[in-house]
Amino acid sequence: MKYISKKLLDLIPTLLGITLVCFFMIRLIPGDPVLNLIGERGADPAKYLEMKKSLGLDLSITQQFVVYIQSIFRGDIGTSIISNNSVWSEFIERFPATLELGMVGLVGATILGIPMGIFAAIKRNSFFDYFLMSVSLIGYSMPIFWWGLILILLFSVKMGITPVSGRINFIYDIPTYTGLYLIDTLRPAVVSVEGFKPFWSALQHLILPATALGTIPLAVIARMTRSSMLEVLNEDYIRTAKAKGMSRKRIIYIHALRNALVPIITTLALLFGSIITGAILTETIFSWPGIGKWLVQSITARDYPVIQGGVLIISFIIVLTNILVDVIYFLLNPKMRS
Amino acid sequence: MSLLIVENLNIHFKSDRSKDHIHAVRDLSFSLKQGEMLGVVGESGSGKSITNLALMGILADSAIVKADVAKFNGVDLLSLKEKAWQKIRGQEISMIFQDPMTALNPFLSVQFQMIETIQTHLGLSKKDAIDKAVELLNLVGIPSPKDRLKAYPFELSGGMAQRVMIAMAISTNPKLLIADEPTTALDVTIQKQILNLIKMLQEKNNMSVILVTHDLGVVSEYSERLQVMYAGEIIESGKTTDLITHPRHPYTHALLASRPGALVDNLKRMPKTPLPSISGIVPAFHQRPIGCQFNPRCEFVMTECQRSPIAIEVMEPKHREFRCIHPIQSGVIQ
Numbered sequence: 001m002k003y004i005s006k007k008l009l010d011l012i013p014t015l016l017g018i019t020l021v022c023f024f025m026i027r028l029i030p031g032d033p034v035l036n037l038i039g040e041r042g043a044d045p046a047k048y049l050e051m052k053k054s055l056g057l058d059l060s061i062t063q064q065f066v067v068y069i070q071s072i073f074r075g076d077i078g079t080s081i082i083s084n085n086s087v088w089s090e091f092i093e094r095f096p097a098t099l100e101l102g103m104v105g106l107v108g109a110t111i112l113g114i115p116m117g118i119f120a121a122i123k124r125n126s127f128f129d130y131f132l133m134s135v136s137l138i139g140y141s142m143p144i145f146w147w148g149l150i151l152i153l154l155f156s157v158k159m160g161i162t163p164v165s166g167r168i169n170f171i172y173d174i175p176t177y178t179g180l181y182l183i184d185t186l187r188p189a190v191v192s193v194e195g196f197k198p199f200w201s202a203l204q205h206l207i208l209p210a211t212a213l214g215t216i217p218l219a220v221i222a223r224m225t226r227s228s229m230l231e232v233l234n235e236d237y238i239r240t241a242k243a244k245g246m247s248r249k250r251i252i253y254i255h256a257l258r259n260a261l262v263p264i265i266t267t268l269a270l271l272f273g274s275i276i277t278g279a280i281l282t283e284t285i286f287s288w289p290g291i292g293k294w295l296v297q298s299i300t301a302r303d304y305p306v307i308q309g310g311v312l313i314i315s316f317i318i319v320l321t322n323i324l325v326d327v328i329y330f331l332l333n334p335k336m337r338s
Numbered sequence: 339m340s341l342l343i344v345e346n347l348n349i350h351f352k353s354d355r356s357k358d359h360i361h362a363v364r365d366l367s368f369s370l371k372q373g374e375m376l377g378v379v380g381e382s383g384s385g386k387s388i389t390n391l392a393l394m395g396i397l398a399d400s401a402i403v404k405a406d407v408a409k410f411n412g413v414d415l416l417s418l419k420e421k422a423w424q425k426i427r428g429q430e431i432s433m434i435f436q437d438p439m440t441a442l443n444p445f446l447s448v449q450f451q452m453i454e455t456i457q458t459h460l461g462l463s464k465k466d467a468i469d470k471a472v473e474l475l476n477l478v479g480i481p482s483p484k485d486r487l488k489a490y491p492f493e494l495s496g497g498m499a500q501r502v503m504i505a506m507a508i509s510t511n512p513k514l515l516i517a518d519e520p521t522t523a524l525d526v527t528i529q530k531q532i533l534n535l536i537k538m539l540q541e542k543n544n545m546s547v548i549l550v551t552h553d554l555g556v557v558s559e560y561s562e563r564l565q566v567m568y569a570g571e572i573i574e575s576g577k578t579t580d581l582i583t584h585p586r587h588p589y590t591h592a593l594l595a596s597r598p599g600a601l602v603d604n605l606k607r608m609p610k611t612p613l614p615s616i617s618g619i620v621p622a623f624h625q626r627p628i629g630c631q632f633n634p635r636c637e638f639v640m641t642e643c644q645r646s647p648i649a650i651e652v653m654e655p656k657h658r659e660f661r662c663i664h665p666i667q668s669g670v671i672q
Contacts, residue, residue: 236440242396244455244506245428248420259445334445334490 078305096179098290117225377557
C-alpha cells in the first residue's frame with residue numbers, strides 16, 4: 001500500500017514534465033489558431049486582436065503557461081478553441097471508441113501471441129518455430145498505415161466482406177451506455193428490437209482496424225513469450241519438475257509459464273502506450289471516431305487546449321497502467337509480497 | 339539381486355557445429371544393489387551428471403542414449419515411453435541437485451511443490467498430502483514444519499532448501515535416490531548434517547543411493563562402494579576402503595595424493611610444501627586422446643597407453659576394476 005501511494009506521488013512531477021514539454025512543443029509548430037478560426041476570408045486586425053485576447057493568446061508564452069497550470073490545478077483542463085466544448089467532455093465522448101479498438105487489438109494479440117510463443121518455444125528450431133518467428137518479424141516491421149490500407153484493399157474493396165470505415169452501420173441508432181458498441185449492442189433493450197444484427201455490424205466494423213492495430217503487439221508478444229519461455233525452460237527448477245515425474249503439460253503451464261509471464265506483462269504495459277500511438281494512425285485510416293482521430297484533427301486546427309488536454313489525459317492513463325503493472329508484479333512474485 | 343544394472347552405456351550428443359556426435363559417456367557398466375550406497379567421484383566434465391540424467395530419462399533431446407542393458411528393478415529403461423517414465427521419475431527414482439536454491443521453483447510455495455509430487459504419485463487428497471508433507475519435513479529435521487510449508491524458496495536457507503528437496507524426493511519412498519553433489523553449494527557444517535540425513539534415510543527405508551561428489555572425504559565416510567570417473571569413463575571402481583587405501587589407477591592415486599594432509603606410502607608431506615596437483619585439465623569432449631583417456635596427464639605414461647582404448651581389468655577376490663595397463667602396485671595412501 002505504501003508502495004502504491006509512493007508511486008502515485010511520483011505521478012505529479014511526471015505529469016508536470018509532460019505538460020511542460022507538450023505546451024511548448026505545440027507552440028513551436030508554425031500556424032495560428034486564431035487565423036484558422038477566422039478562415040480563408042480573413043477579418044480586420046481589430047477583430048483579430050479581440051479574438052486573440054478572448055482566447056488568452058495575447059499573453060506571453062510563459063504567462064500562458066502559468067495560466068494553464070493554474071487552471072489545471074483548479075481541475076479545468078481547457079476548452080476547445082474550435083467547438084467551444086470542454087476538452088474533458090470531448091475526450092469522454094470519444095474515449096470509449098479508442099478503448100474498444102485498443103482493447104480488442106491488445107487482448108486479441110495477447111490471446112494469440114502467448115500460445116504462439118509457447119508453441120514456438122516448445123518446438124524450438126522446428127519448422128513451426130521458424131515459420132512463426134518469420135511471420136512475426138514481418139508483422140513487427142509493417143507500418144500500420146500501410147498495413148491498414150492493404151487490409152482495406154483486400155477485405156473491403158476486393159472481397160467486400162467488411163465495411164471500409166466507421167464503427168457501426170448508420171441505420172442502427174444505439175443508445176450509448178458504456179460507449180463500447182460490442183457491449184451496448186448486446187443490451188436486452190437493443191437485442192429485443194433489432195436482434196444481434198447491430199452487434200454483428202459493430203464487430204464487422206471493428207475487425208479490420210483491430211487487426212491493423214494488433215499486429216505489432218501480436219508480433220512483440222509472440223517473440224517475447226518465446227524467448228522468456230526458452231529462458232525459463234532452461235532453469236534448474238524445470239529439471240526438478242521433470243525429475244519429480246510431472247507431465248509435460250504441467251511443467252509448461254504450471255512451472256514455466258507463470259515465471260515466464262513476468263517479462264511478458266512488462267511488455268504488455270509498454271505495448272499499451274504504443275496502442276495509443278498506433279490508434280492515432282489506425283483511427284485516421286479507418287475514420288474511427290476515437291481520440292486518435294480527434295487529436296490529429298486538433299493538431300491540424302492548432303486547437304491548443306485540446307492537444308494539451310488530450311496529451312495530458314493520455315499520459316495520465318499510460319502512467320496509471322504502469323502502476324497497475326507494478327501491482328500485478330506484486331501479486332505474481334512472492335518475493336515482492338513479503 | 340541388483341536393483342540397477344547398466345552395461346555399456348553410451349551417451350552421444352548431436353552437435354550443431356559438426357556432423358560428428360559428441361561422445362560424452364562411453365561403455366559405462368555398473369550395478370547397484372537394493373539398499374546400497376554407491377559413491378561416484380570425478381572432475382567436472384567427467385560425465386557423472388549426464389549419466390544420472392540419462393538414468394532419469396531427462397537428458398536434452400539432442401542426446402542419444404544407448405546401452406546393452408539398462409535395467410531398473412527389472413524394467414528396461416531404454417524402451418520406456420514418456421508416460422511410463424513419468425511413473426518412474428519421482429516415484430521409483432528420485433533425484434536431488436547441487437544447488438537447492440535454484441532447484442526449487444521460486445514462484446511456488448514449498449507446500450505446492452511438495453504436495454504436487456505426493457498427489458501425482460500417491461493419489462492422496464489435498465488434506466492427506468499436506469499431513470504427509472508435514473510429517474516428511476519433520477523427518478528431515480525442519481523446525482515448525484507447518485509454518486515452513488507456507489514459505490517460498492527464497493525464504494529458506496540453503497541447508498533448509500536442500501532438506502525440503504530431500505523431503506520431496508523421499509516422499510514417495512523411492513527405491514533409488516540419486517544425489518547429484520547434494521552438498522557442493524552448502525556450508526561445511528551443513529554438509530555433514532545433510533549427508534547424515536541421507537545416510538539415515540537410506541538405512542531407514544532400505545533405499546539405494548547414488549552419491550555423486552567432488553569430495554573424496556565425503557564418499558569414503560558414507561558409501562560402501564566407490565566408482566571413479568574420468569572423461570566419460572569409469573576408470574576405477576571397488577570397495578571404498580580398499581580403493582582409497584590402495585588405488586590402482588594413476589588418476590585415483592593422484593587424486594588421493596592431492597588431498598590436504600594425505601599420507602602417501604606412510605610418509606607425511608613436509609609442512610609448507612605445495613599441495614600436489616594433477617597438471618593439465620580434463621580433455622574437452624571433442625579432443626579426447628587416443629588410448630587411455632588419462633595418458634596426457636599421467637606421470638607413468640608409456641607408448642602402449644597412447645595406442646588403443648584400454649579395457650577394464652577385473653581383480654578378484656574383492657572385485658576391483660580398473661582401466662590401466664600399468665596399474666600402481668604398492669602406493670598406500672591414508
